[in-house]
């Protein structure tokens with residue numbers, strides 16, 4: 001079972017998903033190592049409501065959930081290759097054929113919309129709510145697929161960055177005004193780089 005809390009530093013759930021394998025402090029961590037790891041991460045990333053995760057846990061066997069975690073890892077590594085190849089410039093229409101795997105997965109989603117009582121007061125009586133059926137353990141992949149799809153449709157790949165930290169593999173969206181973000185976080189890689197530079201300066205001074 002996974003103890004390390006999910007790292008949600010990327011500024012977008014699709015990149016947070018890529019960051020589910022990382023080396024936060026020296027030792028590599030795999031958040032999606034099994035079904036339980038996947039369920040925990042989906043809950044922490046708020047991609048699946050807690051009540052549903054509970055239901056999925058009791059409805060499906062550990063083996064079945066482990067299998068979905070394996071599919072999630074495979075999806076993640078496929079998407080990582082796509083992001084690595086395309087980051088740094090806007091996506092082009094021609095890139096669509098490379099996203100076929102994602103569209104095939106989205107095709108299997110059995111969500112539908114319903115008119116429902118509005119949850120927030122102040123607006124009208126109703127809201128349009130998307131209902132997912134959760135008919136198979138594979139359904140756990142659909143909110144992830146949706147996040148990846150939203151990401152390629154709405155984010156500018158020019159600002160997808162990889163942390164400059166030595167051995168760091170984390171991706172993030174640079175949403176700073178100056179587009180000068182270099183680190184996954186100051187607490188992790190930023191400070192480490194500062195310390196290294198400081199030590200180097202001290203040595204040079206001597």
Ligand SMILES: [Zn+2]
Nearest residue numbers: 163168184189
């Ligand atoms: Zn980093």
